Amino acid sequence: MITASHNQVSDNGVKIADPSGGMFSQHWEPFADTLANATSPHQLLKLINEFAEKESIPFDGIRPAEVLLGRDTRPSGDDLLEAARQGVTSIIGAVALDMGILTTPQLHWMVRARNKGLKASEQDYFEQLSSSFRYLMDLIPSEKSKLGGANEKLVVDGANGVGGVKLKALEKLLSGLVIEVRNSVEDGGVLNDGVGADYVQKEKVVPHGFGSKDVGIRCASLDGDADRLVYFSVQPESNGTIDLVDGDKILSLFALFIREQLSILNEKEDIKNSHQARLGVVQTAYANGASTSYLKQLGLEVELTPTGVKYLHEKAAEFDIGIYFEANGHGTVLFSEYFTGWLEARSNELSSGSKGSEAEKAALRLLAVSKLINQAVGDALSGLLLVEVILQHMEWSIHRWNDLYHDLPSRQLKVKVADRTAVVTANAETVVVSPPGLQEAINEETAKYPQGRCFVRPSGTEDVVRVYAEASTQETADSLANSVAKLVNQFLGCNTS
Numbered sequence: 001m002i003t004a005s006h007n008q009v010s011d012n013g014v015k016i017a018d019p020s021g022g023m024f025s026q027h028w029e030p031f032a033d034t035l036a037n038a039t040s041p042h043q044l045l046k047l048i049n050e051f052a053e054k055e056s057i058p059f060d061g062i063r064p065a066e067v068l069l070g071r072d073t074r075p076s077g078d079d080l081l082e083a084a085r086q087g088v089t090s091i092i093g094a095v096a097l098d099m100g101i102l103t104t105p106q107l108h109w110m111v112r113a114r115n116k117g118l119k120a121s122e123q124d125y126f127e128q129l130s131s132s133f134r135y136l137m138d139l140i141p142s143e144k145s146k147l148g149g150a151n152e153k154l155v156v157d158g159a160n161g162v163g164g165v166k167l168k169a170l171e172k173l174l175s176g177l178v179i180e181v182r183n184s185v186e187d188g189g190v191l192n193d194g195v196g197a198d199y200v201q202k203e204k205v206v207p208h209g210f211g212s213k214d215v216g217i218r219c220a221s222l223d224g225d226a227d228r229l230v231y232f233s234v235q236p237e238s239n240g241t242i243d244l245v246d247g248d249k250i251l252s253l254f255a256l257f258i259r260e261q262l263s264i265l266n267e268k269e270d271i272k273n274s275h276q277a278r279l280g281v282v283q284t285a286y287a288n289g290a291s292t293s294y295l296k297q298l299g300l301e302v303e304l305t306p307t308g309v310k311y312l313h314e315k316a317a318e319f320d321i322g323i324y325f326e327a328n329g330h331g332t333v334l335f336s337e338y339f340t341g342w343l344e345a346r347s348n349e350l351s352s353g354s355k356g357s358e359a360e361k362a363a364l365r366l367l368a369v370s371k372l373i374n375q376a377v378g379d380a381l382s383g384l385l386l387v388e389v390i391l392q393h394m395e396w397s398i399h400r401w402n403d404l405y406h407d408l409p410s411r412q413l414k415v416k417v418a419d420r421t422a423v424v425t426a427n428a429e430t431v432v433v434s435p436p437g438l439q440e441a442i443n444e445e446t447a448k449y450p451q452g453r454c455f456v457r458p459s460g461t462e463d464v465v466r467v468y469a470e471a472s473t474q475e476t477a478d479s480l481a482n483s484v485a486k487l488v489n490q491f492l493g494c495n496t497s
Contacts (some may be wrong), residue, residue, distance in 0.1 A: 001014065001015040001017065001069075001071070001072075001104045001107045001108075001225070001444065002014060002069070002070070002071035002072065002074075002077045002080045002081050002084065002103070002226070003015060003068050003072040003074070003077075003104055003225040004074065004224070005223060005224050005225040005227065006159075006192055006196055006197070006198035006199075006222070006224050006225075006228065007192065008191070008192055008193070009074055009075075009190055009191040009192065009193070010165060011385075012074050012076045012077065014080075014084070015093060015104055015225075016201075016493045017107060017376070017377075018066075018111075019111065019115050020111075020112060020115070020376070021109060021110075021111045021113075021115070021375075021376030021377070022109045022111025022112075022313060022376055022377065023310050024109070024382070026310055030298055031047075031051050034047055035047055035048075035081045035386070040136070041373060042079060049371065049461065054181035056427055057356050058060075059092065059296050060092055060093070061092040061093030062093070063093065064093045064094070064095070065093065065094045065095070065098070066094075066095050066097055066114075066212070066367070067088045067094060067095070067096050067098055068099050068107060068110055068111055069081055069084055069085060069088070069095050069097065069098050069099060070099045070100065070101070070102035070104075070106070070107040070376045071100075071101060071102070071224045071448045072101065072102075072103075072104070072161060072162045072224065073101060073161055073162050073165075073185045073191065073236050074191065077101075079252070080144040081098065082250070084096070084127045085098065093223075095134070096259055100122075100123070101162055101165075101223055102122065102162065102166075102226040103139075103162050103163055103166055103225055103227070103376050103378070103379070103380070103381065104226065104377070105226060105227050105377050105378065105379030105381070106122060106125055106166070106379075107376050107377070107409075108374070108376035108377040108379075109125055109376050109377075110122075110125070111376070111377070112376040113125075114149060118356045122403065126169060126170050126173055126296075127173070128171035128371055128372075129170060129372060129381065129382055129385060130170060130174055130374035131371075132266065132368045132369075132371040132385075133174060133177075133372055133385045133388075133389060134174070134175060134176075134476070135364075135368045136365060136368045136369070136372065136389040136393075137175070137176045137389055137392065139361055139364060139365050139368070140392055140393050141211055141382065142391075148221050148475075152162045152178055152216050152385075153178045153179075153217060153218070154177065154178065154179050154180070154219070154220060154388065155179075155180045155210070155214060155217055155218070155219045155220075156180070156181050156182070156219070156220045156221070156222065156384070157181055157182055157183050157195055157196065157197075157200070157207040157209070157210065157219070157220070157221040157222065158182065158183045158185070158195075158222055159183060159191065159192055159193055159195045159196030159197065159207075159221065159222050159224050159226075160183050160184070160185055160187065160189035160190055160192070160193070160196075160224060161185060161191050161192070161196070161222070161223075161224040161225065161226070162185065162224075162225060162444060163222035163223070163224075163225070163226030163251070163380055163381065164181045164182075164183060164184030164185060164187075165184055165185055165186070166226065166381060167179065167180050167181055167366045167384075168184065168221070170381060171476075174385075176392070177382060177385075177388055182210070183195045183196075183208060183209050189209075192223070192224045192225055193208075194207060194208040195207040195208050195209070195221075196221060196222065196223045196224055197219075197223040197229060197230045197328070197329050197380070198223050198228065198272045198328065199227040200221040200230055200232055200242070200244070201230050201244060201246055201327070201328055201329060204241065204242060204244050205240045205242060206232075206234055206240045206241075206242055207221055210234060211234065211240065212234065212236075212237075212238075213237070214234045215233075215234045215236045216233070216234075216236075217233070218231065218233065218391075218397070218398040219231065219232050219233060219234065219242075220232070220387075221362035221385055222380040222381075222384075223329070223380065225380060226379070226380040226464065227330055227378050227379060227380060228247075228328055228329040228378065228430075229250065229329045229380035229384055230244060230245065230246050230247065230250075230329040230380075231244075231245035231249075231250070231330075231386075231387065231398060231401075232244050232245060233245075233398050233399065236487075238345070243398075243399075243402055245326070245398060245401060245402050246288075246327045246329060247326050247327045247328055247329040247330065247331055248283070248287050248288050248291035248325065248407075249291070249402065249404065250325055250331065250383065250387060251281060251291070251323055251324070251325035251327065252291060252294060252295060252404050252405075252449060253387060253390055253391075253401060253404075254323050254333055254386065254390070255279070255298065255323055255393075256294060256298070256370065256390075256404075257369075257390045257393065257394070258279060258301065258321055258323070258333070258366070259279060259298065261362040261363075261365050261366050262277055262279060262321075262362075262366075263381070264358050264359060264361075264362035265346070265359055265362045265363060267359070267364075275319065275320075275327060275339075275342050275346075277320040277321060277339055278301070278320045278321075279300065279301065279319060279320065279321045279322075279323075280300070280301045280302075280303060280316065280318070280319035280321070280323070281295050281300050281301070281302050281303070281304075281310075281322075281323045281324070282303045282304075282305060282312050282316045282322060282323070282324035282437035283295075283302065283303075283304060283314045283324070283325070283326075283457050284304065284305060284306065284307045284308075284311075284312065284326060284428065284429075285307070285428055285430045285447050285457075285468065286307060286326065286327055286468060287305060287327060287453070288327065288407045288408055288410065288470070289405050289408050289453050289470050290405045290408050291404060291407070293405070294405040298422075301319075304316050304428035305428050305429075306381055306425075306428050306429050307457065308460075309324075309326065309330055309331075309377075309378065309430060312325075312326070313326035313329070313332075313377075316333075316334045317336070318336070319336070319417045320335070320336050320338070320400060321333065321334070321335055321336075321339065321366075322334045322338035325378075329378075329380070329383075329394070330378040331378050332373055332374060332375060332376075332377065332378050332379065332382075332383070333369065333370075333373045333375070333386075334375050335366075335369075335370040338446075340367070340370055343363055343366055343367050343370075343456065344356045344367065346363050347360060347363035347364055347367060350363060372385060372386055373386055373390075381472045382451065383478055401416060402443075402496070406469045406475070408451055408471065408472065409470065409471065409472070409474040409476075409477040410447075410468065410469065410470045410475055410477050411468075411469050411474075411477045411478045411480075411483045412466065412468050412469075412481070413466075413467040413481050414464040414465070414466055414467070415465045415466075415467060415484070415485050415488045415489055416463065416464055416493065417458075417464060417465050417488070417492050418463065419461075419463065419492070420458035420459055420463045420464065421458065422434070422435060422458075422465075422492050423435070423438075423456065423457070423458040423465055423492070425456075425457050425458075425487075428453060429457040431455075431457045432455075432456060435491050435492060437489045437491070438456075438487065440486070442455075442456065442484055442487060443486045445480065445483050445484055445487065446469075446484075449471040449472070449476050449479070449480050450471065450472040450476070450482075451470065451471055451472040451478055452469070452470065452476070453469070453470045453471075454467070454468065454469040454470070454480055454481070454484050455467075455468055456468075456484065456488055465483050465488050465492075466485050467485050468481075468489065469481035469484060
C-alpha cells in the first residue's frame with residue numbers, strides 16, 4: 001500500500017500486508033530497513049540473494065505469487081506504485097495486480113479474503129460491510145425506537161483523503177443511517193491539513209469545515225488512509241473546542257455490546273453446549289487510566305502490551321474474542337476460528353429448536369459483527385458502521401456514550417537525548433530497568449500527585465525519550481510530566497528539554 005497515512009501530503013511511504021492480511025511480519029522488518037538503505041543496485045541484489053537463501057525462498061518461478069498494489073490519493077502515489085509494480089514483476093513468477101486507489105484497510109481485507117479463497121474485489125468489501133450492517137440493524141429489538149431528531153445524522157470529516165470517497169460509495173448501500181461527508185478529496189482541501197483523526201485527537205479542536213452549526217450533532221473523523229477513527233461533538237459557545245470520543249471509548253463501547261451478547265448466550269446454555277468464551281481487551285500504557293479502570297470494573301480481562309499495533313493484534317488473537325484499540329483510534333475486533341465455528345453451529349441449533357429466541361439473536365449478532373469488522377487490521381469504515389449500529393441498539397446519544405467514564409487529564413512530552421537506546425523498559429514499557437535509579441526517581445515523583453501515573457519510553461524513530469503523565473487535574477498532569485522530563489534529562493539528556 002503506497003501511503004503516508006496521517007502525515008502531510010508531500011510525504012509518502014509504504015505499508016506492507018502479510019499473506020494473512022495482517023501487518024508486515026516483525027521478523028522481516030530489519031530486512032526491509034537494509035533494503036531501503038541499500039547504497040547501490042549491486043548491494044541491493046546482494047541483500048535480496050542473501051535473505052532469500054537465509055529464509056529458503058525459492059526463486060525461478062517455482063512458487064508463483066500475486067502481489068496486490070494499492071495507493072491513496074497523494075499525487076506522488078502514481079509513480080511510486082509504478083516503481084513497486086516494476087519491482088514485483090522483476091521476480092520470475094510474481095504478478096503485480098494494481099487495485100487502484102483504496103484505503104489501507106481495504107487492501108489488507110482483500111489480501112486476507114483472497115488467501116481464504118473468498119471473493120475479494122472492492123465491491124465485495126462494500127457488500128460484506130453493508131449487508132452485515134443491515135443485518136445488525138434488523139436485529140435491533142423492535143421496541144427500541146430508532147435514534148430520533150438530530151441524532152439520525154452523522155457528519156464525517158474525510159481528512160481530504162481516500163476515506164471520504166469510499167464512505168460515500170458505501171453509504172449508497174446502507175439504510176437507517178444518514179451520513180454527510182465533509183473534507184472529501186474532491187472538495188479541494190489539502191490532505192491531513194487541519195483535518196483528520198490525528199489532528200482532531202491530538203489538538204482536541206474541530207477540523208476545518210466544522211463549527212458552531214454542528215453543536216449537538218454526532219461527528220466522526222477518519223485519518224488520511226482511513227485506518228483510524230475518532231468521534232467528537234462540538235461544544236456550545238466553545239470557539240472550536242470539542243468533546244473527544246477516542247479509541248479507548250470506542251473499545252469500551254464494543255466491549256459492552258459484545259459482553260452483553262455473550263451473557264445472553266450463556267444464560268440459555270446447558271452444560272452440554274456451553275462454551276465460556278474468553279473475551280479480552282488489549283491496550284497499551286498510553287490508554288487513559290480511567291478507561292482501564294472502567295474496563296476492569298466491568299469484570300473484563302485487560303492486557304497491556306508495548307506500544308504498536310503489531311503487539312496489540314498479536315495479544316488480541318489469543319482470545320476467543322479479542323478487542324484492541326489505541327487512543328488514536330486504530331483498532332479492531334478479532335474472532336478466533338474455533339469460536340466462529342462454535343457460534344455458527346450454536347446459531348444453527350438454536351434456529352431449529354428455538355427460532356427467534358434471544359439466544360439465537362445474540363449468536364447471530366456476534367456472527368454479523370465478525371463479518372462487519374475488518375479482522376485484518378484497524379478500519380475506520382467498518383469501525384464506524386459498528387459504532388453506529390451499537391449506538392442505535394443501545395439507544396445512546398454520543399453524549400451518553402462519552403459519559404461512560406471521564407478521562408484523567410494527561411500530558412505527553414519529548415526529551416532530546418544523546419542515545420535513546422540507553423533507556424530500556426519492561427512490563428509493556430511501564431517500568432524503566434536501565435539506567436538504574438531512574439524508575440525509583442519517577443516513582444517518588446509520581447507518588448506526590450493524586451491519581452498520578454507516569455512512564456517514559458524511548459522513541460522508535462528519533463533520539464528522544466517520550467514522557468506520559470496523568471493526574472487528577474491538567475495542572476498537576478503538566479507538572480508531573482515536566483518534573484519527570486527533568487529527571488530524564490538529569491539521567492541521560494543533552495541538557496535541552
